[in-house]
Amino acid sequence: MHSGRRHSSGEVVLETKGLTKIFGGLIAVNDFNLKVYKGEILSLIGPNGAGKTTVFNVVTGIYRPEEGQVLFKGRDITGCKPHRIISYGIARTFQNIRLFPDMTCLENVMAGRHCRSSSGLFSSIFKTRRQRAEERDIRGISERRLEQVSLSRFRDELAKNIAYGSQRMLEIARALASEPDLLVLDEPSSGLNPRETEDLMAFLKNLIREEDVTILLIEHDMNMVMGISDWVVVLDGGRKIAEGTPEAVYADPHVIEAYLGKEDEDTGYGASA
């Protein structure tokens, strides 16, 4: 199955088995199977309402699936709470940026370290030696992550005051601060201009090369999907309709149909109505 994948090492990081999520009468995700291999960039694409974000929300614990399993590094994490999932090693960003607007950029990144630190109430009140050392670590690592996304100069600026493109990068820095094995990005290029998108692609490629991380992303920008993905999975109406290398998916008639409708008018919507 993974024979065509460029970066695949054969080790599965994330796997979903028969994932089904129902909202009232709507089947948002239907029997969805996915395998993400270590060290690759996998893009999940599909028209609006295809269920991409729902898949992300199930994987990161915001929703509990009606059926199916989510396995991360072989461990069943189905239905775990979001704060546990990040501690297992899956960190995410949101489609509509969710930062802590009235806190500084550095404090925003420090949030990602929460699950990697452990000082309790009493050591925090009495500032024990261990607690102070841990705080220094949290700051040091967070500062490095801030530098990595070139936002060091905004360290003490409130997150709400920096530019939109910078906010996107700040959210990625926050996710990276938790040292994730899997980075889950929900439309990271939305709202970015072409130059910023280029920078983001270069950043993610560099990240994959230099760190032990795997990336799963939802993307609408076809340039980015084509330019960055090792593997593309296409969702439509909650079902997987195709997967393959970017080139193969791009040429797949099912995918073109999902995005543009059928070419043959006789079997299209007009005729059946």
Place this chain on the structure above:
Amino acid sequence: MEQASRIEKIMAQEPLRVSLVVAAFLVYPFLVSDYFIDIAIFFGIYALLGLSLNIVLGEVGLFDLGHAGFYAIGAYTTAILNTKFGIPILVLIPLSALAAALFAYIVFSPVIHLQGDYLLIVTLGLGEIIRQALINNPFDLTGGPNGVFGIDFPSFGPLVVDSSIEYYFLIWIIVGLSIIGLTSLQHSRIGRAWNYIREDETAANASGIDSRKYKLLAFVLGAALAGVAGNVYASKLMCVSPESFTFWESCLMFCIVLIGGMGSIPGVLIGAAFISLFPEIFRPFAMYRMLIFGSAMILMMMFRPGGVWPRKRGAVEFRSLLDDTGRSDA
């Protein structure tokens, strides 16, 4: 002009500002009459109550309009255990805190997931339930509407706290210690976790913060501090009765945090000063007191919604980091 800016620069130094305030508090009771010392004692009690509610309302952004309930539990725990079993007041400080904290843990555990207004309604009801229960005199413990009388003075070995000036120092030492502890918390991962939840709970959860745990912790800690305030209040007045713990008290605490600035410790002190001094200053026109108070609150919300002294972020943290790195180099 130059002179002014130099003074400003000197005043901007945190340690200096803090030591000036502390010095003022140390000198104050020796300069004024007992009447003004008493006002400062109630200022201290309100400061402690403000600090306790600030954890819940200011740091985590949870609306709590039943905080007087925990204040009552602290006061009644002290009153009952002291009058019935003769346990010394100072020993009862941690016990009152524990009783209020335990109560908060038990009642909030099942409802902590409620959002905004829903949680507000629960806290409002809770405050009333506690007050009604005290009036109904359960197990003949609370003395009904009359309350409990004859509470001891706190004593520490041969030193008995029975004058205004001693009470003044008792309450302000407690407030001072609380401020030190809470400031440490603000700059720890726990304080930040509270703020993350206030800013965006979903993002906080996704960043690894167990919001349920930290919200409960805020309520428990807030209740514990309110319990301590109740202890001091009970021994200062030597009696407690349900009418001291009405919904109005909860409103006052709410105002303290809003006036000062949510999540700001100096702000809480300013708010508490305003709430405790206001009735005294306006005593001559008692009839119009509430009118002025209400108008002041409305104007506040219109022109300075962040409070008088909102918490500043960034610069302070920056300095402390420089200190830290300096230390690690040495």
